[in-house]
Amino acid sequence: MEQLEKINFRCKPTFREGGSRSPRENFVRHHWVHRRRQEGKCKQCGKGFQQKFSFHSKEIVAISCSWCKLAFHNKVTCFMLHHIEEPCSLGAHAAVIVPPTWIIKVKKPQNSLKTSTRRKKRTSFKRKASKRGNDDNKGRPFVIKPISSPLMKPLLVFVNPKSGGNQGTKVLQMFMWYLNPRQVFDLSQEGPRDALELYRKVPNLRILACGGDGTVGWILSILDELQLSPPPPVAVLPLGTGNDLARTLNWGGGYTDEPVSKILCHVEDGTIVQLDRWNLQVERNPDLPQDELEDGARKLPLSVFNNYFSLGFDAHVTLEFHESREANPEKFNSRFRNKMFYAGAAFTDFLQRSSRDLSKHVKVVCDGTDLTPKIQELKFQCIVFLNIPRYCAGTMPWGNPGDHRDFEPQRHDDGYIEVIGFTMASLAALQVGGHGERLHQCREVTLLTYKSIPMQVDGEPCRLAPSLIRISLRNQANMVQKSKRRTSMPLLNDPHSIPDRLRIRVNRINLQEYEGLHYDKEKLREASIPLGIIVVRGDCDLETCRMYIDRLQEDLQSVTSTTQRVHYQDQESSFPRVLSVQRLSPRWCFLDATSADRFYRIDRSQEHLHFVTEISQDEIFILDPELVMSQQVGTPPGMPDLVVEQASGISDRWNPAVRKRMLSDSGLGKISPHYEVPDKQKDASQTRMLQSPVSSEDQALLQAVIAGDLLKFIECCKKGANLLIQGPDHCSLLHHAAKTGHGEIVKYILEHGPSELLDMTDSETGETALHKAACQRHRAVCQLLVDAGASLRKTDSKGKTPRDRAQQAGDPDLASYLESRQNYQMVSHEDLETAV
Numbered sequence: 001m002e003q004l005e006k007i008n009f010r011c012k013p014t015f016r017e018g019g020s021r022s023p024r025e026n027f028v029r030h031h032w033v034h035r036r037r038q039e040g041k042c043k044q045c046g047k048g049f050q051q052k053f054s055f056h057s058k059e060i061v062a063i064s065c066s067w068c069k070l071a072f073h074n075k076v077t078c079f080m081l082h083h084i085e086e087p088c089s090l091g092a093h094a095a096v097i098v099p100p101t102w103i104i105k106v107k108k109p110q111n112s113l114k115t116s117t118r119r120k121k122r123t124s125f126k127r128k129a130s131k132r133g134n135d136d137n138k139g140r141p142f143v144i145k146p147i148s149s150p151l152m153k154p155l156l157v158f159v160n161p162k163s164g165g166n167q168g169t170k171v172l173q174m175f176m177w178y179l180n181p182r183q184v185f186d187l188s189q190e191g192p193r194d195a196l197e198l199y200r201k202v203p204n205l206r207i208l209a210c211g212g213d214g215t216v217g218w219i220l221s222i223l224d225e226l227q228l229s230p231p232p233p234v235a236v237l238p239l240g241t242g243n244d245l246a247r248t249l250n251w252g253g254g255y256t257d258e259p260v261s262k263i264l265c266h267v268e269d270g271t272i273v274q275l276d277r278w279n280l281q282v283e284r285n286p287d288l289p290q291d292e293l294e295d296g297a298r299k300l301p302l303s304v305f306n307n308y309f310s311l312g313f314d315a316h317v318t319l320e321f322h323e324s325r326e327a328n329p330e331k332f333n334s335r336f337r338n339k340m341f342y343a344g345a346a347f348t349d350f351l352q353r354s355s356r357d358l359s360k361h362v363k364v365v366c367d368g369t370d371l372t373p374k375i376q377e378l379k380f381q382c383i384v385f386l387n388i389p390r391y392c393a394g395t396m397p398w399g400n401p402g403d404h405r406d407f408e409p410q411r412h413d414d415g416y417i418e419v420i421g422f423t424m425a426s427l428a429a430l431q432v433g434g435h436g437e438r439l440h441q442c443r444e445v446t447l448l449t450y451k452s453i454p455m456q457v458d459g460e461p462c463r464l465a466p467s468l469i470r471i472s473l474r475n476q477a478n479m480v481q482k483s484k485r486r487t488s489m490p491l492l493n494d495p496h497s498i499p500d501r502l503r504i505r506v507n508r509i510n511l512q513e514y515e516g517l518h519y520d521k522e523k524l525r526e527a528s529i530p531l532g533i534i535v536v537r538g539d540c541d542l543e544t545c546r547m548y549i550d551r552l553q554e555d556l557q558s559v560t561s562t563t564q565r566v567h568y569q570d571q572e573s574s575f576p577r578v579l580s581v582q583r584l585s586p587r588w589c590f591l592d593a594t595s596a597d598r599f600y601r602i603d604r605s606q607e608h609l610h611f612v613t614e615i616s617q618d619e620i621f622i623l624d625p626e627l628v629m630s631q632q633v634g635t636p637p638g639m640p641d642l643v644v645e646q647a648s649g650i651s652d653r654w655n656p657a658v659r660k661r662m663l664s665d666s667g668l669g670k671i672s673p674h675y676e677v678p679d680k681q682k683d684a685s686q687t688r689m690l691q692s693p694v695s696s697e698d699q700a701l702l703q704a705v706i707a708g709d710l711l712k713f714i715e716c717c718k719k720g721a722n723l724l725i726q727g728p729d730h731c732s733l734l735h736h737a738a739k740t741g742h743g744e745i746v747k748y749i750l751e752h753g754p755s756e757l758l759d760m761t762d763s764e765t766g767e768t769a770l771h772k773a774a775c776q777r778h779r780a781v782c783q784l785l786v787d788a789g790a791s792l793r794k795t796d797s798k799g800k801t802p803r804d805r806a807q808q809a810g811d812p813d814l815a816s817y818l819e820s821r822q823n824y825q826m827v828s829h830e831d832l833e834t835a836v
Helices: 003-006 113-122 125-137 167-178 195-200 215-226 244-250 260-269 313-327 335-352 370-376 424-432 511-517 520-525 542-562 604-609 656-666 695-705 710-718 733-740 743-752 767-776 781-786 803-806 814-825 829-835
Strands: 030-035 062-065 071-073 103-105 142-144 155-159 183-188 205-213 235-239 271-284 310-313 364-368 380-384 417-421 437-442 444-449 453-457 460-464 465-483 501-512 529-537 589-592 619-624 643-645
Touching: 003 542, 030 167, 071 244, 071 310, 103 814, 113 335, 125 695, 142 195, 155 167, 155 195, 167 183, 167 195, 167 205, 167 244, 167 260, 195 215, 195 310, 205 215, 205 260, 215 244, 215 465, 235 244, 235 260, 271 417, 271 529, 313 380, 313 424, 313 453, 313 460, 364 437, 370 437, 501 511, 501 520, 511 520, 511 619, 529 656, 542 604, 542 781, 695 710, 695 733, 710 767, 733 767, 733 781, 743 781, 767 781, 803 814
Parallel strands: 155 183, 155 205, 205 235, 235 465, 501 619, 529 643
Antiparallel strands: 030 062, 062 071, 103 142, 271 465, 310 380, 310 453, 364 444, 380 417, 417 437, 444 465, 453 460, 501 529, 589 619
16 A cells, blocks of 8 residues: 555555545546556457567556546547546446445544533434434444435345355455445455345345355345345355255355456346245154253254255265364365265265164154155155255255146245155165155154254254154245346347347367456357357257257267268368367367457356357357367368258258268268278177178178268169168167267168167177167267167166166266156156057
8 A cells, every 4th residue: 555655556446435525426537547557449449459468567557437437549539638538337237236425434533521421402302303313324434325326236245255165255355346345245354244124225225145055045044034125136156066045046056267257247137036945943753751851952053944954874975074174174174085985985884784773763744744654764864955956066955846746846946845765775866867765845843853963954953852853934035046148139029129040150179278268259169169050049048058969979980980080182281181180078068259368168067047149149168078189180272171061850961862962062971982981980790791691782781880981871872772671780770870970870760771780789788779889978879769769778788778877877967868768758668568
């Protein structure tokens, strides 16, 4: 501060002095600051700012306002004198910024006896009453005097720096830069009570909680105590580990690198929804005498829960972790170690089976219905009372109750709580899309325990002595739910301006280049690798767009496998001769390229909230964290763009006639003499000829399937080749096509071949075509086979289902898909044939 005062530098004013006789100004002036580095373009001339990278350079490049972020070149022609005194609009986030004119510094009272006596004589009854009303502001350095406006939505930001590693500190600084620093509060310095009391009379107030679900619960509890009317809605920026409440309200499972400016827009435009909150009333068990009560806590760590209340196995693991961390905090300084401890504690508890007798020591009554007999019959080891759909870092334990008419889909604002029972098997199945046993949806619960049982309330564990616990609805809190935004859609009020179909190029970027170049958008564009083209509807969201990009990847794998080595005889350059295409990893995510200064990642759990037109109009960038640098080979000249179109069912690209026309137009149909399959990719069973081919057409048919030559395959079929032929390893044509991932050939065989090919097994491993495709992680082929009716329960010679093969191959998403389809496939083909 001393150095700044020497150069006559004035910090951004965050309040105004009280007690001044001058009339109150209702506007804010610009706060101009000299800058040596500046992003963006000059407001006056529209040109960019020249960056000085030398540390010794003291040249002032730009003059910008720290409130509205307007920037001008440090030239007389750009920054003019009239800009100095003109009022500031506070920029794009004026609706959520608390202006400094609202915050008034309280003048210290005079303590002289003379002035106090004079005031006492002149005091009337009304002034005494008004003084009593101002007792709340006594001793505070500031008071808030807002100006009511329906357009204003002032925001209070609470940041927990301890959440999410070092993210909290970074986010705290960014919010202070965009907002008034006196509306941003560090929860590690003091709790939220003082700030909420200070701003309690501000109309249209909104709150942003930056932290985990515990931070949100803390703020909601203080709001209950202060009894603000109406209670301000709370938005969530997830910085914790589980973030189940944030996932429920569409804020995602964690903060990546989304610009703070966009977060503020989401909070401002978010929808206000209700969240049920539940009371936990604990008493001693009246059925047990005092001398039989065991040791344990006499009360729960929290008396109110927003997410869930559980007892049994999961609470026991959480309690062990909590006790170990309290004893040795230095050993729990990383998330990886914490997760490893959780896994070890869960495995130990599983071996010791400490929760196996839970059903014998509890009694559960929901709205007068006794669930104890069912709990004892099914021998549950964990019971969860769930308020929100998410649990245990994003799982859905209630599932989809469409097949059970007794239950309704779960909601967080219906005044009902869901009761779910878990065995060890169903708890493990949660991570792959399973769910627990649905027991009840009720408004009141009475729980009796007859021994000390581990319990947890919103992640806070304890071991509670035998007790009587009553669960009842407390109130409903106002929350901000993130909603879909069409910020980049042209002419929002004109539905005809939205294009019917968009042709978008997909480009892939690896993590190393993203981290090094994400602030240089042009270089990052140049470093991206074209993946292909998709054609989607104008109102398509990113969740739907992901399916077409995955299909595009499958098609790319299918085409490039047939042209693995292409010889370009007319080109003499250093371009690699071998076209190498690496498969997209399951962790790829979309990048938003519309931000003015950089690219940023979009959380996968929020893809349904974004339209394609919000992140681009003509090309999409995706980030693949597992993309290897050495495999980033561009598309050689002459290689056609793969196109996947959005349509009902399978794309027209599967149509053989369309495919033939595409290949002929691009020249691919004429390069068959110039390619060969690499020897390392040839299987011994594939290179052998038919032991006793029926005809030359059958032999050519098998060779076409192995090479992936669709045109040759169709030509052989038209000449009368037999689709039931098998190779020397007794693998059918469908086996070969599914193993190599040739989706076009698989589609043709399914349409024109006999139905017995679908679940035919080979003699060596007993695998079906679906087993082969799952082993090689060919998702599009698996989807084709499943849609055609392939059995998901058929096992090979080792007793493995296709889902097991996908899990063994390291593709959990494909395994989850096969698992979900297996649950709905009620009758297998064998059972159906037997029934007929």
